[in-house]
Amino acid sequence: MVKLLLIVICFNFLLYEGKASNGGCSFDEPLNPVQTNPEDWQGVEYGLNFSFGTIDKRYNKEVPPEEFLSDSWSSSVWRGEKINLQILLWSKDDINNIKVNSSKITGSNGATISGDNISVHPVRYVLTDKFLSGCGYRDKDTIDSYLAADLLEYNQTINLQGKTTRPYWIVIDVPADTKAGDYKGEITLTSEGEKVGKLPLTLVVEEFVLPSASEWSFHLDLWQNPYAVARYYDVELWSQEHIDLLKPYLELLADAGQKCITTTILHRAWGGQTYDHFESMVQWTHLGDGVWEFDYSVFDTWVQLALDAGIDRQISCYSMIPWGNQIRYYDVDSADYVTVEARAGSKEYKELWEPFLIQFRDHLKMKGWLDITKIAMDERSLQEMESMISLLNEVTPEFEIAFAGNYHEEIADDISDLCVFVDPEVDSKVFDERREKGFLTTYYTCCAAPEHPNNFTFSPPAEQAIIGWYAAAKKYDGYLRWAYNSWVEDPLSDSRFRAWPAGDTYQVYPGPRSSIRFERLIEGIQDFEKIRLVKSALKKKGEKEKLHELEEMLNRLFSHDNTISPNAAKWINKGKKRFNEILGSLSANDMVYQPQDKEWELVWSDNFENEKIDNTKWNIINVDPDNYDRSPDWKKHMSDDNRLFLNDDGKLYLHGINNPGDIDDPRPFLTGGVKTKDKFSFLYGKIDIRAKKECATGAWPALWMMPQDDVYGGWPHSGEIDIMEHLNYDRVIHQTVHTRYTNVLGRTVNPPRTADDIEIDVTKWNLYGLEWYPNELVWTVNGEETFRYPRVDYLDADMIQWPFDQPFYIIMSQQLGGNWVGDVAGDELPVSLIIDYVKVYN
Numbered sequence: 001m002v003k004l005l006l007i008v009i010c011f012n013f014l015l016y017e018g019k020a021s022n023g024g025c026s027f028d029e030p031l032n033p034v035q036t037n038p039e040d041w042q043g044v045e046y047g048l049n050f051s052f053g054t055i056d057k058r059y060n061k062e063v064p065p066e067e068f069l070s071d072s073w074s075s076s077v078w079r080g081e082k083i084n085l086q087i088l089l090w091s092k093d094d095i096n097n098i099k100v101n102s103s104k105i106t107g108s109n110g111a112t113i114s115g116d117n118i119s120v121h122p123v124r125y126v127l128t129d130k131f132l133s134g135c136g137y138r139d140k141d142t143i144d145s146y147l148a149a150d151l152l153e154y155n156q157t158i159n160l161q162g163k164t165t166r167p168y169w170i171v172i173d174v175p176a177d178t179k180a181g182d183y184k185g186e187i188t189l190t191s192e193g194e195k196v197g198k199l200p201l202t203l204v205v206e207e208f209v210l211p212s213a214s215e216w217s218f219h220l221d222l223w224q225n226p227y228a229v230a231r232y233y234d235v236e237l238w239s240q241e242h243i244d245l246l247k248p249y250l251e252l253l254a255d256a257g258q259k260c261i262t263t264t265i266l267h268r269a270w271g272g273q274t275y276d277h278f279e280s281m282v283q284w285t286h287l288g289d290g291v292w293e294f295d296y297s298v299f300d301t302w303v304q305l306a307l308d309a310g311i312d313r314q315i316s317c318y319s320m321i322p323w324g325n326q327i328r329y330y331d332v333d334s335a336d337y338v339t340v341e342a343r344a345g346s347k348e349y350k351e352l353w354e355p356f357l358i359q360f361r362d363h364l365k366m367k368g369w370l371d372i373t374k375i376a377m378d379e380r381s382l383q384e385m386e387s388m389i390s391l392l393n394e395v396t397p398e399f400e401i402a403f404a405g406n407y408h409e410e411i412a413d414d415i416s417d418l419c420v421f422v423d424p425e426v427d428s429k430v431f432d433e434r435r436e437k438g439f440l441t442t443y444y445t446c447c448a449a450p451e452h453p454n455n456f457t458f459s460p461p462a463e464q465a466i467i468g469w470y471a472a473a474k475k476y477d478g479y480l481r482w483a484y485n486s487w488v489e490d491p492l493s494d495s496r497f498r499a500w501p502a503g504d505t506y507q508v509y510p511g512p513r514s515s516i517r518f519e520r521l522i523e524g525i526q527d528f529e530k531i532r533l534v535k536s537a538l539k540k541k542g543e544k545e546k547l548h549e550l551e552e553m554l555n556r557l558f559s560h561d562n563t564i565s566p567n568a569a570k571w572i573n574k575g576k577k578r579f580n581e582i583l584g585s586l587s588a589n590d591m592v593y594q595p596q597d598k599e600w601e602l603v604w605s606d607n608f609e610n611e612k613i614d615n616t617k618w619n620i621i622n623v624d625p626d627n628y629d630r631s632p633d634w635k636k637h638m639s640d641d642n643r644l645f646l647n648d649d650g651k652l653y654l655h656g657i658n659n660p661g662d663i664d665d666p667r668p669f670l671t672g673g674v675k676t677k678d679k680f681s682f683l684y685g686k687i688d689i690r691a692k693k694e695c696a697t698g699a700w701p702a703l704w705m706m707p708q709d710d711v712y713g714g715w716p717h718s719g720e721i722d723i724m725e726h727l728n729y730d731r732v733i734h735q736t737v738h739t740r741y742t743n744v745l746g747r748t749v750n751p752p753r754t755a756d757d758i759e760i761d762v763t764k765w766n767l768y769g770l771e772w773y774p775n776e777l778v779w780t781v782n783g784e785e786t787f788r789y790p791r792v793d794y795l796d797a798d799m800i801q802w803p804f805d806q807p808f809y810i811i812m813s814q815q816l817g818g819n820w821v822g823d824v825a826g827d828e829l830p831v832s833l834i835i836d837y838v839k840v841y842n
Contacts, residue, residue: 219478
């Protein structure tokens with residue numbers, strides 16, 4: 001018995017290198033499958049060796065580093081950006097009680113970056129393997145394995161075992177309000193409480209500001225697995241303890257710019273292929289006779305938890321086409337769970353999904369989540385998708401669709417969030433066309449070939465950073481990876497799995513602990529945002545040559561062939577260098593961040609699907625006919641007569657007609673108009689109105705906005721924003737602002753107050769838009785910018801050049817006659833302004 005116990009103890013020691021007592025690390029690591037060659041260490045001096053390394057390399061544990069070493073480090077960084085660096089410690093003899101720290105970084109201007117913004121992480125090694133053939137079952141006991149530096153441990157005192165190397169990963173998070181300038185600091189190393197060395201660093205903080213992660217446009221979609229967290233920590237699913245454990249993982253993901261909440265609406269949506277399978281967040285119960293009940297309590301808890309963490313752009317619901325086509329539910333009659341197979345397009349499929357979709361839609365409406373919810377599928381066939389889409393459009397057309405898989409032109413217009421595999425390459429013109437429709441197009445990588453770029457624990461670190469650069473070059477909106485935290489059995493030690501290359505199932509570790517992979521993915525996303533902002537600034541300045549230079553560089557360095565090669569670091573470093581050279585032509589004033597560069601969030605809309613005007617959203621404009629001469633021209637003929645309004649086929653018709661003479665009204669004409677005053681107003685954001693106009697002599701349709709409260713006094717002092725006005729049969733529309741500055745003081749040129757030459761086909765459907773920022777109004781037609789009105793800060797306050805810092809409401813009116821439009825030709829009436837939808841975004 002004693003002998004057996006000794007064998008077990010020795011076996012455990014071989015599996016995990018020990019702690020301080022045996023000269024190992026202060027955290028457990030697996031035994032290195034690669035033997036140390038003493039000759040590799042012969043030329044290494046005794047004592048602690050340390051240096052800066054490169055973030056592009058994973059350094060092996062069993063050999064001393066020999067390349068990419070430096071005694072100092074310097075880099076430039078934007079305000080609001082996180083930047084990575086790596087240092088290395090190595091020794092041929094045991095060195096105990098080592099501590100690595102970095103205190104504040106001080107600028108030449110006297111400003112500082114606090115030590116709280118500098119995180120130091122000893123890098124832990126985990127077992128990894130090789131790509132081999134990619135996807136498919138693998139017996140890890142028959143595949144060569146080795147240790148890969150990946151896991152970012154919490155900073156602590158460590159013991160460095162002789163003839164080993166220990167990387168440290170350091171992240172400097174530069175606050176957005178940091179003063180620009182040169183900053184200097186140092187990384188200090190101590191052993192047994194005594195200082196043994198330092199490494200100086202220099203940081204050049206640029207004037208430019210990177211917005212916070214919540215404002216990034218990059219559509220990051222890493223699928224979360226809350227079930228893995230419950231198993232790993234051995235807590236009851238959806239208990240308070242489980243919920244408390246989930247919060248930091250969601251917050252870590254939100255800080256990376258995550259946009260999507262991964263939810264499951266049925267049991268084992270992916271067939272249970274992960275170590276911790278996904279259960280349904282919706283409980284399906286069949287009460288008999290085709291009557292169903294659905295319990296959304298888990299779904300609601302999880303979604304609200306993610307929303308509170310800051311992941312609030314999209315709820316992705318998997319899946320109406322599960323792997324294996326199986327649906328499990330609880331059957332009251334049999335008092336047991338039943339699993340049935342129902343293929344998309346079958347009668348059974350419709351009978352199961354129709355009641356769910358209707359009740360689920362109604363539940364989401366009640367929660368206020370319908371507008372951000374998408375029914376999501378991945379890697380399903382064209383035939384299955386067509387059948388699913390047909391049912392969805394028939395039963396609940398309100399739902400939008402997300403799909404990751406092969407590009408199918410036949411269904412592309414039905415999918416608002418399309419994610420295609422990195423190979424084969426899809427023509428970027430497809431992305432442009434989809435973007436014009438308000439659709440998202442992203443890409444993904446997985447265990448399938450090509451091997452590069454990827455997120456395995458053996459992948460070169462720069463392959464995570466190239467994700468953002470490739471998206472910028474090919475005009476993707478973002479990136480999807482199927483696994484954020486679908487952990488294997490022992491993720492802190494062994495990243496290998498039974499079916500895919502090591503690390504494929506997760507990007508972060510329990511703790512939560514970040515990884516080299518995850519931090520460099522964030523770096524690439526930051527670069528994507530910087531590229532986007534620079535492009536916007538170059539367009540605004542009219543720097544066409546520089547813009548072409550930037551786009552040419554991206555297309556050349558980050559071509560499809562280059563990106564799927566194993567040389568990511570080469571292209572990344574060339575790209576960063578060239579980008580910084582192009583950046584030199586811009587100033588901080590050129591790079592003022594505006595939210596039009598990010599994805600918009602719908603906050604209010606009306607699609608006019610009801611039979612009548614929704615009186616919770618709109619007021620009908622009405623003028624006392626006995627006093628109409630005292631009214632301004634735009635509303636002299638406004639009436640609440642029912643004949644002036646028609647909701648039909650999802651459209652709102654506002655009519656202008658001859659007075660039918662059967663009412664007590666002296667006006668020759670009657671017109672329809674609606675407004676949201678006292679029911680909806682907003683400050684800053686975007687409004688889109690899709691409309692079509694009929695022409696007539698004296699017709700004056702308008703889409704416009706007025707202040708909810710006259711903060712600066714009566715018209716025009718508190719402002720007016722005209723999104724679109726049209727006169728008679730003109731081939732142009734007008735977009736205008738009215739303020740004290742423009743209408744009383746007569747300042748109509750600097751800046752211009754109107755755009756009168758916007759030529760379009762006024763009789764067709766057009767999308768009229770306004771983007772409203774704290775410092776600028778930007779008009780658009782069919783997504784193209786047409787006019788800008790900026791805030792001029794140096795003007796005297798009493799000029800009231802910018803009254804647009806207060807909420808405005810919406811007006812839509814079909815007027816007839818007036819001094820501006822002229823006389824009305826009654827024989828050309830009726831005439832209509834037709835509205836398809838109104839949408840307001842944050």
